[in-house]
Amino acid sequence: MVEQQDIKALALRNKMKIEDLNVYYGAFHAMKHANLDVPDRHVMALIGPSGCGKSTFLRALNRMHDLTPGARVTGNVSLDGNDIYAAGIDPVTVRHRIGMVFQRPNPFPKTIFENVVYGPRIHGENNGKRLAEICEKSLRAAALWDEAKDRLHKSALDMSGGQQQRLCIARVLAVNPEVILMDEPASALDPIATSKIEDLIGELKRDYTVIIVTHSMQQAARISDFTTFFLLGDLIEVGTTSDIFTRPTDKRTEDYITGRYG
Amino acid sequence: MARAMVVAPPAQAPGFTSQRARARRITDKLATAVLWTAASTVVALLLLFIGYLFVQGWSAISWHFLTANPESANAGGGIGPEIFNSFYVLILTLLFTLPIAVLAGVYLQEYAGIGRFRDIVEFSAESLATVPSIVMGLFGLIVFVSLFHWHFSAIGGALTLTLLNLPALMRVTQEALAGVPATYREASMGLGATKWQTVLRAILPSAIGPLTTGVVLVSGRIFGETAALIFTAGASVSYGASAYDFNPFHTAETLAVHLYSTQREALVPDATQIANGSALVLLVMVLVFNVTARVVGSQLTKRFTGKAS
Numbered sequence: 001m002v003e004q005q006d007i008k009a010l011a012l013r014n015k016m017k018i019e020d021l022n023v024y025y026g027a028f029h030a031m032k033h034a035n036l037d038v039p040d041r042h043v044m045a046l047i048g049p050s051g052c053g054k055s056t057f058l059r060a061l062n063r064m065h066d067l068t069p070g071a072r073v074t075g076n077v078s079l080d081g082n083d084i085y086a087a088g089i090d091p092v093t094v095r096h097r098i099g100m101v102f103q104r105p106n107p108f109p110k111t112i113f114e115n116v117v118y119g120p121r122i123h124g125e126n127n128g129k130r131l132a133e134i135c136e137k138s139l140r141a142a143a144l145w146d147e148a149k150d151r152l153h154k155s156a157l158d159m160s161g162g163q164q165q166r167l168c169i170a171r172v173l174a175v176n177p178e179v180i181l182m183d184e185p186a187s188a189l190d191p192i193a194t195s196k197i198e199d200l201i202g203e204l205k206r207d208y209t210v211i212i213v214t215h216s217m218q219q220a221a222r223i224s225d226f227t228t229f230f231l232l233g234d235l236i237e238v239g240t241t242s243d244i245f246t247r248p249t250d251k252r253t254e255d256y257i258t259g260r261y262g
Numbered sequence: 263m264a265r266a267m268v269v270a271p272p273a274q275a276p277g278f279t280s281q282r283a284r285a286r287r288i289t290d291k292l293a294t295a296v297l298w299t300a301a302s303t304v305v306a307l308l309l310l311f312i313g314y315l316f317v318q319g320w321s322a323i324s325w326h327f328l329t330a331n332p333e334s335a336n337a338g339g340g341i342g343p344e345i346f347n348s349f350y351v352l353i354l355t356l357l358f359t360l361p362i363a364v365l366a367g368v369y370l371q372e373y374a375g376i377g378r379f380r381d382i383v384e385f386s387a388e389s390l391a392t393v394p395s396i397v398m399g400l401f402g403l404i405v406f407v408s409l410f411h412w413h414f415s416a417i418g419g420a421l422t423l424t425l426l427n428l429p430a431l432m433r434v435t436q437e438a439l440a441g442v443p444a445t446y447r448e449a450s451m452g453l454g455a456t457k458w459q460t461v462l463r464a465i466l467p468s469a470i471g472p473l474t475t476g477v478v479l480v481s482g483r484i485f486g487e488t489a490a491l492i493f494t495a496g497a498s499v500s501y502g503a504s505a506y507d508f509n510p511f512h513t514a515e516t517l518a519v520h521l522y523s524t525q526r527e528a529l530v531p532d533a534t535q536i537a538n539g540s541a542l543v544l545l546v547m548v549l550v551f552n553v554t555a556r557v558v559g560s561q562l563t564k565r566f567t568g569k570a571s
Contacts, residue, residue, distance in 0.1 A: 067451055069375055096454030106445035109468055109566070119453040122463065168449070175453055 010240075012039035015179060015209040016061065021075035023056050023065060030056045034075075034235040036228060038179075043201060043210045045224035045241065047217060049256065052230040054213045058181050061211065062098035063091040079179065096123065098179040099172035104188050105164035107156035107171070112139075112148050115156045115167055119175035134174050142170035143200050162193025169200065180204065182212040186219065198223050217257065221245055229253045312549075315542045322539025331505045332520070337532040341540055343505035347416065347514040348547075351495055352484050354420035354510060359431050360477070362424075367435025372461055391429035395490040398426045402494035416514035419495025426490055427480055434476030438469040471563025475555045482551030486544060488518040497523040517544050 016038040023031035031053045038044050046054040056065075063084060065071040077084050084094045096119075107115050116138050117131045125131060135152065139145040144166040148159075156167055165185055172180055182201070186194040201223050204210055214220050220227050220241065227244040229236045229252075237250045248254045330340025366383065374380040402422030412418045442465050450460040466473075495514045500507035507514070515523070521540040524533050 062452070064448070064452065067448070092454050092456050095452055100448075100452040102445065102448060102452070104445065106443075106449045108446060108449065108464055118450070118463070119455075122450075122453065122455045122459045171449075171453065 010039075012042070014038065015040040015080065016211075017076070017078045017081075018061070019076040019078075021057070021060055021077060022073070023053075023060055024072045024074075025068075026070045030233055031060065031235075032233045036235060036238060038209060038211060039226065040209055041205055041207070042225040043205050043212060043223055045220035045227045046211065046213045046230060047215075047220050047227060047256075048230035048236075050215070051232075053233040054230045055183055056233075057230065057235070058183055058211060058213050059100075061179070061181055062095050062100055064095075064100065066091050096175055097177055098181060099175060099177035101165070101168050101172055101180065101182040101185045103184045105161055105168050107159075107164050107167050109155070109157055111153045112156045112159070112167060113152040116170050116174050118171060123175065138170040138174040139167075141173050141203075142166045143196065143203070144170055160193070162189050162196060165189060165193070165197060166200065169197075169204075177208065179209045179211065182210065184213050184215060187215060194219075217245070229256060231256070312545065315538070315545055319538035319540075319542030322535045323542065327536075327539055328543070332499060332536075333530055335529050337530055339530055339532075339536060341517060341520060341536070341543065343499040343507075344515055344517040344520040344540070345543070346506050347495070347499065348485055348516040348518070350508070351416050351419050351423065351491070351514055351516055352481055354416060355423040355427065355484050356477070356481065358420060358424040359428055363428055363431035364435050364473075367432045367439065368461060368466075370432070371436045371439040372457065372465065387429040387432055390425065391433075393426070395426055395487060398422055399490040399493045401425070402490065406494060412511060414494065414496025414498075414513040415511045416495055417510035419491045419514060419516075420510070422490045422494045423484055423487060426487070427484055430480050430483075431477065434480060435473060438471075438473040438476060439465060441472055442468045467566045470566050471559045471561075474562050475559030478551055478555035478558060482548045482555070485516075485551060486518050486548050487516075488522050491516055491519050492522065495519065517547075 014037045016036075018034060018036040018038070021031060021034040022029065034057060046058060048054050059065055060073050061077055061084075063073075065073050073085065075085075079094075079097060083089070084091075084098075108118060110118070113132075113135055116135045117125075120131060120134050125134070136145060136149075139148050144163060147163060148167070151158075156164065159167060165188075169180075169185075186197045189197065198219065201210055201212065205225075212220075212224065224241045226238065227241045228238040229244065229248070229250075231252055237244070237248065237253050239248070244253065245257060248257060326338075327340045328345065329342040330338075331343055332341065333339030370380055370383060374383075399422060402418055402425075406412050406418030406421060407414060410418075446464045446468060447460055450464040451457075455463070495516060497515050497519050498513055499505045499515050500509070500512040517540055521537055521544060524530075524540065525537045528536070530536065
């Protein structure tokens with residue numbers, strides 16, 4: 001855990017702190033005793049081979065496992081010092097503050113406008129003018145406004161996959177979260193759409209803390225400030241992205257980086 | 263294994279023209295032909311059936327027949343009130359059945375998870391679904407007609423049909439919801455929606471097409487139901503001020519029951535003709551239900567999801 005010390009030396013404010021996190025699917029221990037500090041307004045990449053637990057880890061950060069029958073989470077996950085798993089905490093408010101973008105673009109079968117304002121609406125915003133403002137602001141922030149402004153009231157399902165994924169990001173931005181979790185958001189997209197998403201993530205970290213699972217090490221290297229490596233349900237090490245890719249401290253990380261694991 | 267085959271083909275490699283290849287090709291063609299015939303038989307039977315009813319019943323159909331009151335002793339009676347009653351009982355039935363069926367279906371599919379209570383509800387629904395409609399009719403006779411002293415009534419018939427069709431409509435709801443991609447649920451919950459908001463705003467709108475299709479199809483069955491209604495809604499039209507009677511506590515013979523009772527016990531000299539005409543009208547109505555189910559279902563899906571399906 002030498003690298004973690006290096007991050008501390010940067011004296012960054014922590015947005016999230018994960019302590020002794022365990023996730024079980026029935027009897028299967030999918031994430032074991034993970035600890036991680038997530039700095040505010042930076043991009044944290046989670047990497048590792050398939051089945052290493054990186055998505056499992058990510059979904060524990062906004063209590064998405066609550067929706068999975070048979071999944072159980074122990075340990076502490078805190079946002080600005082408050083444990084999101086504490087008794088009396090409503091998972092609905094947690095997911096309001098910690099948004100999530102999924103692997104496959106999953107817009108609702110509604111218009112572009114209705115997709116973006118879905119969150120504000122469920123949180124009680126009914127003023128049409130206000131909703132229109134939120135819609136424009138969110139689409140601009142997701143770099144989709146120019147492509148979407150003339151078809152706001154057309155179905156979101158007629159957009160390309162890359163546009164749909166940026167729409168999903170706009171939809172998350174519309175509820176004004178503090179942290180955005182992304183689960184391989186570009187894995188279903190072509191290279192051009194992927195690079196647009198990557199540029200967007202670079203923009204987002206000015207205002208948001210981004211935690212992104214990616215199966216592409218090149219992507220992690222391009223877009224993240226910090227990288228965490230997982231293997232077989234263990235969090236192996238964390239460091240600045242350049243350190244992890246140039247001089248990892250753990251042999252297993254090095255093996256993965258140099259391509260000795262699939 | 264596959265690689266070994268490539269390296270060392272069997273001594274008698276099946277060529278393109280070998281005896282065995284030809285035999286297999288013929289078998290394959292034969293199988294296709296048999297399967298096609300079986301599938302076509304379904305269509306042929308339907309066409310035969312419709313054709314027969316048209317030939318038999320067409321001469322009975324007239325505006326007078328479709329709107330006039332039935333006669334009890336003379337020729338020339340119509341089926342107007344029966345058509346009205348069929349729709350009236352159907353609407354009453356849906357009024358009772360839909361809320362329970364949809365809410366129960368939503369609960370089972372979205373809330374119950376896997377567990378004992380869900381098993382009990384599903385087992386109950388399946389058991390209810392296997393009760394023969396004549397038995398349900400006798401139950402309605404005992405409870406609604408005798409015990410409640412409602413005599414033969416539209417509401418008694420509708421409640422009996424509710425018992426009969428509740429399982430099917432619950433199943434329709436469950437299947438419509440099961441067809442909604444899990445990603446919509448995740449997306450909605452991920453944006454901080456509660457479960458109820460997710461059901462109301464993301465899931466039900468996406469399921470509205472298949473749900474409507476299912477409801478209309480079940481409606482077709484309700485429309486044609488006979489055995490459960492003979493002893494509950496009755497086999498005669500209302501003796502109130504008009505035979506077109508909205509009072510749910512009055513007797514309400516439906517078209518399907520009329521077909522049965524005309525053939526069985528009517529004194530009118532043209533009973534056979536009336537039965538043939540009624541059968542044709544009933545069949546056409548049910549076919550209309552089936553076609554409507556498809557058209558309306560896909561229109562709603564398009565409207566609510568912006569997607570052609």
